[in-house]
Amino acid sequence: MTPEERIAALEVEMRQTREDLHEIKEDVRAIRQTLAEARGGWKLILAVGSASAVLGGLAAKLGITWRG
Numbered sequence: 001m002t003p004e005e006r007i008a009a010l011e012v013e014m015r016q017t018r019e020d021l022h023e024i025k026e027d028v029r030a031i032r033q034t035l036a037e038a039r040g041g042w043k044l045i046l047a048v049g050s051a052s053a054v055l056g057g058l059a060a061k062l063g064i065t066w067r068g
Helices: 003-067
Strands: none
Touching: none
């Protein structure tokens, strides 16, 4: 293989590597976005669970108080 052919082959490999790197960056961005959305989802689940616990406790307390 001549030096020119070797350089051409390396340029092709470098171009492919850049394309692969670009795809990886896009995948990482998508993963970050998904994790950011999941973090918000966990907060909502925690808030709903807490509110349910408070309402359930309040209902039990009121039920016991009314029954005497």
